[in-house]
Amino acid sequence: MKRLLLALLLAVAAMPATAIRPDEILADPALETRARALGKELRCLVCQNQSIDDSEADLARDLRKLVRERLVAGDSDPEIRRFLVARYGDFVRLDPPLRLATAVLWFGPAVLLALGFAGIVVFLRRRPETTAPDLDPADRARLERVLAEDDKR
Amino acid sequence: MRWLYLAPIAIFAVVAGYLAVGLTRNPGTLPSALLDKPVPEFALPPLVPEKTGLASADLKGAPVLVNVWASWCVPCRAEHPILIRLAREVPIFGFNYKDKPEDAKRFLAELGDPYAKIGTDPSGRVGIDWGVYGVPETFVVDAEGRIRHRHVGPLTDRAVAETIRPLLKSLTR
Numbered sequence: 001m002k003r004l005l006l007a008l009l010l011a012v013a014a015m016p017a018t019a020i021r022p023d024e025i026l027a028d029p030a031l032e033t034r035a036r037a038l039g040k041e042l043r044c045l046v047c048q049n050q051s052i053d054d055s056e057a058d059l060a061r062d063l064r065k066l067v068r069e070r071l072v073a074g075d076s077d078p079e080i081r082r083f084l085v086a087r088y089g090d091f092v093r094l095d096p097p098l099r100l101a102t103a104v105l106w107f108g109p110a111v112l113l114a115l116g117f118a119g120i121v122v123f124l125r126r127r128p129e130t131t132a133p134d135l136d137p138a139d140r141a142r143l144e145r146v147l148a149e150d151d152k153r
Numbered sequence: 154m155r156w157l158y159l160a161p162i163a164i165f166a167v168v169a170g171y172l173a174v175g176l177t178r179n180p181g182t183l184p185s186a187l188l189d190k191p192v193p194e195f196a197l198p199p200l201v202p203e204k205t206g207l208a209s210a211d212l213k214g215a216p217v218l219v220n221v222w223a224s225w226c227v228p229c230r231a232e233h234p235i236l237i238r239l240a241r242e243v244p245i246f247g248f249n250y251k252d253k254p255e256d257a258k259r260f261l262a263e264l265g266d267p268y269a270k271i272g273t274d275p276s277g278r279v280g281i282d283w284g285v286y287g288v289p290e291t292f293v294v295d296a297e298g299r300i301r302h303r304h305v306g307p308l309t310d311r312a313v314a315e316t317i318r319p320l321l322k323s324l325t326r
Contacts, residue, residue, distance in 0.1 A: 045183070046286055046287060048180065058251070058277075062277050062278075066278075066281060086186065087187070087281060087282060088183075088286065089183065089185075089186035091183055119160075
């Protein structure tokens with residue numbers, strides 16, 4: 001039973017996680033590889049957080065077909081990207097291009113990290129050095145007496 | 154260095170500001186990539202013999218609405234009465250998206266036909282040229298044939314009153 005379950009689990013894990021149907025796959029493996037690479041970086045506009053390769057939506061299938069048609073027609077990858085961006089905007093790309101509007105997206109994390117480090121440096125520099133205050137003479141005399149007694153034992 | 158104690162408050166204010174704007178936006182509504190650009194070159198065959206199809210040339214001359222709809226689209230039913238009413242104010246062109254002609258005709262026979270022209274796009278290919286990603290969508294096209302606004306999802310009385318009608322008014326002036 002355990003073995004069967006394991007086998008089943010492995011079989012499921014081995015299945016490629018895509019929504020591409022067998023009839024969509026191109027005969028030319030080189031073109032199909034390019035289609036897969038493009039499909040992974042293009043957003044399904046309907047489901048928004050899935051790529052067109054991952055999505056079962058109708059529009060995603062149409063876009064997969066369109067990408068393949070254009071590949072067969074001899075378009076380059078950037079040409080296909082431009083074609084879709086012209087129609088759906090930069091949002092269609094899961095890998096957003098660097099522009100003024102996306103600068104925060106690209107540099108925000110690095111800026112926050114730098115600010116964090118700056119904060120740590122400032123904090124450590126400003127922390128007063130911790131030295132124990134001096135004992136007053138009476139306490140010091142008492143401490144020495146106690147220590148001397150301790151030595152005698 | 155007293156001001157440093159204000160830093161967390163400042164950071165909080167920035168984050169809160171971001172979220173206040175970001176979380177109230179509807180991520181399902183995308184601005185059209187074709188905004189203020191001419192409509193794509195296209196020619197769609199007619200749905201019914203009594204009305205001509207729809208082509209880019211039809212969108213020049215006067216401001217119009219282009220409504221992308223389908224009989225299988227449930228929200229299209231919801232917005233249909235609004236289109237029927239709007240059709241008295243402005244020509245509405247129907248863009249029948251990935252539909253079966255019989256179903257589309259039955260839909261119009263049942264709910265009424267607000268469209269001055271109807272083009273069918275059974276493959277959805279022209280829809281992709283328009284950047285359509287979900288029906289219904291309604292485009293406002295000006296007299297020069299440029300897309301001035303896109304409404305994603307069913308039209309509401311509020312969207313018509315606050316956005317579509319004022320925009321049409323400013324375009325006809």
